[in-house]
Amino acid sequence: MFGKKDKTAQAAASATDDAATTSGYPPLSGDTKIKDWLAHPQGGPVLRRTLAEAGQDASQAKPVQGFAMKRLIPMSKGQFSEEKIAELVAMAEAYDPASADQEPAEASAQATVEEDETIELPDFEEKVTEGRFSGKTIIVTGAGSGIGRATASRVAREGGRVIAVDLNETGLDEFIGEHPSLDIVKVVANITRQEDVDAIVAAAGEVIDGLANIAGIMDNMTPLHEVSDEMWDKVMAVNATGLFKLSRAVIPLMLERHAGSIVNITSEAGLRGSAAGLAYTASKHAVVGITKSSAFIYGPQGLRINAVAPGPVITGIQASFDSPMAAKRIQTAMAVLPTPVGPESLAASIAFLLSDDGHNINGVILPSDGGWSAV
Ligand SMILES: NC(=O)c1ccc[n+]([C@@H]2O[C@H](COP(=O)([O-])OP(=O)(O)OC[C@H]3O[C@@H](n4cnc5c(N)ncnc54)[C@H](O)[C@@H]3O)[C@@H](O)[C@H]2O)c1
Known part of the structure; x- marks a missing residue:
């Protein structure tokens, strides 16, 4: 997910690999879906706090809950970046879920985007037709x-x-x-x-x-x-x-x-x-x-x-x-x-x-x- 030049991002990603063994959850990264971030014991509180700082809450993330975090970058008109994801990963790694006073109970009660009956369908994958526009x-x-x-x-x-x-x-x-x-x-x-x-x-x-x-x-x-x-x-x-x-x-x-x-x-x-x-x-x-x-x-x-x-x-x-x-x-x-x-x-x-x-x-x-x- 991160460019080769982005050492901060790589460091954060590898730190999270270690965290995976302690938390039992898969490592967080730009490839992690938003809903999995929200359900994560460390990623969830960090993401909700970040959303709250922007005047939003988890329910507003519902339309994009099935998207990998990094898909938000090209949609954000420069407000979101690989560096920001690396920062979130690092903050999640530093977050201690055992420390009860870090997130108010009512916030953690909305730990995930509210699940509904929607069936989760696979993401669309482009299948490039080689040469369809050649010469045009x-x-x-x-x-x-x-x-x-x-x-x-x-x-x-x-x-x-x-x-x-x-x-x-x-x-x-x-x-x-x-x-x-x-x-x-x-x-x-x-x-x-x-x-x-x-x-x-x-x-x-x-x-x-x-x-x-x-x-x-x-x-x-x-x-x-x-x-x-x-x-x-x-x-x-x-x-x-x-x-x-x-x-x-x-x-x-x-x-x-x-x-x-x-x-x-x-x-x-x-x-x-x-x-x-x-x-x-x-x-x-x-x-x-x-x-x-x-x-x-x-x-x-x-x-x-x-x-x-x-x-x-x-x-x-x-x-x-x-x-x-x-x-x-x-x-x-x-x-x-x-x-x-x-x-x-x-x-x-x-x-x-x-x-x-x-x-x-x-x-x-x-x-x-x-x-x-x-x-
Ligand atoms: N996003 C949706 O849900 C949605 C739904 C229905 C229709 N559309 C239509 O899809 C089209 C693309 O929208 P989008 O959602 O990708 O938005 P977007 O804002 O991401 O992209 C639109 C682009 O058009 C450019 N643009 C605006 N005015 C321009 C001008 N005068 N000259 C040259 N470029 C100009 C903008 O700079 C921008 O890069 C629009 O016509 C929009 O009305 C979008």
Whole structure:
């Protein structure tokens, strides 16, 4: 789990190997699932204390309880790191469970995330299709984080030349640093600005085989009468206008060759009214409209335009509930929320539609949501 250079981390890990023999529990590390950390007599109190210091408790870790601790690193936008895991491991090693005054009784009573009837299913494992994107140039927006990064990674590992686009240069650098031998072109760009859109297309060159419009932002969950002009403009600018501008620049090149696949990212909020605030819901319905209109118009020209509607995915996306009225209402619809997945589960759906495996599919809005939209 730890990089070779990380001596602190290695020391902490080996110290924990010794601890395993004394506590009888498997050693804690970045590969340990969150729920196993919480159930551990030393790891549990340390993790709960750390969560409490961040104003959280174990119940908030429930959506990610089946994730290995290290999976939180790319999702945390720099707030969590291998060093932090090493620190937690070292603190757990130093913790003496026999010392009753170290953790209040009520805290240790919530020693684990509350178990429910959920059957524990195996984690999704990517099966890379060697060469599926060989010889193809694919633009991926939002490649600095979350679903965009996982998609860019999948396409590049399957042989594609990826034009990795994001506002966030640090995220792009991290992503490219993870894949030094792959064909990835970094473009720091804001998709809402025409000059940046032009720069993205220039970086791609004359032949663009695919475009994954993934960059997007959430709103603050406000209902129509509480939406500020700023929130409306910001969300529509990125989720709808940016996607539109980049597609408008790419489609003429695809039309020249009568070939090309575009995958737009909508959301559950593009399928119904109960998954987000008004601005985000409107923007993601706009994505559905852009997808269907384009699929209808350009299908006979050899282009395919589809959309993926993700359910809950653990990424760096930020949302706030700024309206008590909407929060109360929306939370009733969250009662049947499926277990969140990692971004690579969405990358699998997006890569399928982008690739020639999706050759007979045009104009679909594909929910990739564990069945949430079937409720
Ligand atoms: N995470 C979920 O549960 C979820 C659910 C449904 C839909 N989605 C959609 O999936 C897409 C990806 O979201 P994510 O969850 O991976 O979020 P994320 O925040 O991890 O990644 C989004 C990326 O888009 C980039 N970005 C934002 N505005 C940009 C702009 N103007 N120009 C260029 N890049 C920009 C951000 O810098 C970020 O790196 C979004 O369209 C989002 O609406 C996410």
